Each structure stands twice: as structure tokens, then as C-alpha cells.
Amino acid sequence: MNTQKQGKLICVGTGMRMAGQLTPIAKSYIETADVVIAAVPNVFARKWLQGIAKEYVCLLGYYSDCDVEGKNRRDTYRRMTETILQAVREGKTVCAAFYGHPGIFACISHMAIEGARAEGFSAHMEPGISAEDCLVADIGIDPGKTGVQAMETTQFMIYQRKIDPTCLLILWQPGLAGELSLKRFDTDAARLQVLVDKLARDYPLDHEVILYEAATHPLEQTRQDKIRLRDLPQASLKQITTLVIPPAAAMQFDQVIIDRLKALPALGTVSELSEASVS
Numbered sequence: 327m328n329t330q331k332q333g334k335l336i337c338v339g340t341g342m343r344m345a346g347q348l349t350p351i352a353k354s355y356i357e358t359a360d361v362v363i364a365a366v367p368n369v370f371a372r373k374w375l376q377g378i379a380k381e382y383v384c385l386l387g388y389y390s391d392c393d394v395e396g397k398n399r400r401d402t403y404r405r406m407t408e409t410i411l412q413a414v415r416e417g418k419t420v421c422a423a424f425y426g427h428p429g430i431f432a433c434i435s436h437m438a439i440e441g442a443r444a445e446g447f448s449a450h451m452e453p454g455i456s457a458e459d460c461l462v463a464d465i466g467i468d469p470g471k472t473g474v475q476a477m478e479t480t481q482f483m484i485y486q487r488k489i490d491p492t493c494l495l496i497l498w499q500p501g502l503a504g505e506l507s508l509k510r511f512d513t514d515a516a517r518l519q520v521l522v523d524k525l526a527r528d529y530p531l532d533h534e535v536i537l538y539e540a541a542t543h544p545l546e547q548t549r550q551d552k553i554r555l556r557d558l559p560q561a562s563l564k565q566i567t568t569l570v571i572p573p574a575a576a577m578q579f580d581q582v583i584i585d586r587l588k589a590l591p592a593l594g595t596v597s598e599l600s601e602a603s604v605s
């Protein structure tokens with residue numbers, strides 16, 4: 327017996343650049359859902375979504391919760407999630423749309439999907455093109471070359487993290503670095519200096535870092551400003567800036583592991599392996 331309730335949730339991403347980065351399946355859900363509930367800051371993207379959705383609910387106004395005494399971003403995210411879930415409970419097919427990838431540094435989609443499934447509704451996420459995908463293409467970095475560490479800037483600052491300076495480091499939300507009240511969406515030179523001091527444990531102060539901002543429409547320029555790490559506190563950072571820190575040192579061989587691997591017998595041929603798996 328099918329016990330799935332009638333409401334349904336699909337979380338989609340719109341990509342970073344509206345014209346061309348929306349996947350066909352995401353577009354199809356946006357067009358056919360009973361309601362599109364979205365937190366898409368780009369005005370052109372928003373207008374376009376409003377034009378093709380049957381009904382459109384904009385969540386952006388909820389950020390004003392942060393101006394209320396005793397409330398912060400977490401309250402905003404909970405209220406956004408609740409709005410999505412309420413529409414699902416009403417039996418609607420709900421498409422929740424977020425810019426970039428809906429599940430990368432975007433907690434609302436994860437909370438909504440978990441909540442919907444816990445209440446017995448069908449819920450899933452479709453992937454989208456994230457800021458990290460764009461920076462790989464725009465800057466021309468292959469994360470597979472050295473490996474990549476990626477984390478939120480304030481999380482990096484306030485927790486004890488092990489940084490590997492032989493791999494690429496991507497810090498998200500440096501424009502909110504060290505903002506602990508969870509009420510504001512900016513930072514200042516003093517907080518950025520704390521970030522620089524922490525990074526200086528693993529990187530030389532004259533190490534070149536990149537301030538990256540993907541163009542969000544065809545008339546916008548992508549920002550890829552290369553600056554010295556020590557100059558970060560004086561740089562202009564926005565909410566959309568991502569900090570890219572290329573490797574500062576070469577990878578070192580782990581000779582113990584290499585010797586162990588070399589001492590092992592050669593791997594079997596493909597036919598030997600398939601015979602072994604049959605027997």
C-alpha cells in the first residue's frame with residue numbers, strides 16, 4: 327500500500343549565471359510545480375522565475391528577521407524552511423529554488439527535505455551549478471591536481487582545523503569573516519586581520535590569494551583579483567566573494583606507503599580477476 331502523502335518537494339538550483347546554467351530538469355520542475363518558493367537574490371533571475379512559475383513565493387524578505395531583537399540568521403532559515411513545508415502539507419507540489427547548487431552552503435534545502443521526509447512526503451534535490459563549479463572553469467584550477475579543502479570562513483576561524491597547504495583551499499563567505507552575531511552580512515578589517523593571522527600559521531604572508539566573484543549575468547565581469555595574503559584586510563569583500571588560496575608548498579611523497587605498495591605482488595590481469603569472482 328502506498329502511504330506517501332500527496333504533497334511533494336523538489337529543491338532545485340538555478341546555477342550562478344541564469345542564462346544557460348539552469349538544467350533542463352530544474353526548469354521543468356519550476357514550470358510545472360504548483361508553487362515555486364525561492365530565495366534568489368539576482369533581480370533578473372527572480373523576474374524570469376516569476377514569469378514561468380504558476381505561483382511564486384519570494385523568501386528574501388525573511389532576512390529582515392535578523393533586525394529583530396533576539397533573532398538571527400538561524401531564525402530566518404527556520405522560517406523559510408517552515409514556509410516550504412507548509413505548502414507541502416497543503417498537498418502542493420512545491421519547487422524550492424536557490425541560486426547555484428541548492429545543497430551547497432544552503433542549509434534550507436537540506437532542512438526542508440529532511441522535514442518533508444520525516445512527515446511522510448516525497449522530497450528530493452536536483453543538483454545545480456555552484457560557485458565552486460564556476461571558479462574551476464573561470465580560474466582554470468583542477469581540484470583533482472592537488473586535492474581541495476573547502477569550508478566556510480568563520481567556521482575555519484573559530485574551530486581548530488587541520489589545513490594542508492599543499493592542496494587548494496577554498497574559503498566560502500569571507501565577506502562575513504568572524505561575524506559571530508549571525509545578524510549581519512558583512513565584516514571589517516579587524517576581523518579579516520584575525521583571518522590573515524590564522525592563515526599565516528600555514529601560509530607565508532606574501533602568498534598570492536584570489537578574490538573570486540563569478541559573473542551572474544552576461545553583462546557582468548567575473549572578478550579574479552590576485553592579492554597578497556597580508557593585504558586581505560584592506561581588500562573589498564562582498565557577500566558573493568569566495569577566497570581561493572592556491573597551494574603554498576609541494577606535496578611530499580609518503581615513502582613508507584610507496585615501499586609497502588611496491589612490495590605487494592602485481593595485481594591480477596582482468597581475466598584472472600573475473601574468473602576469481604565467478605568461482
Ligand SMILES: C[S@@+](CC[C@H](N)C(=O)[O-])C[C@H]1O[C@@H](n2cnc3c(N)ncnc32)[C@H](O)[C@@H]1O
Pocket residue numbers: 342424425426427428429430431432455456457458497498499500501538539540541542565566567568569
Ligand atoms: C550561502 S553560500 C551559497 C552558495 C551557492 N548555493 C552555490 O551553490 O554556490 C554564499 C557564498 O557562495 C559564494 N558565492 C555566491 N555567489 C558567488 C559568486 N557570484 N561568485 C563567487 N562566489 C559566490 C560566496 O562564497 C558566498 O559567500
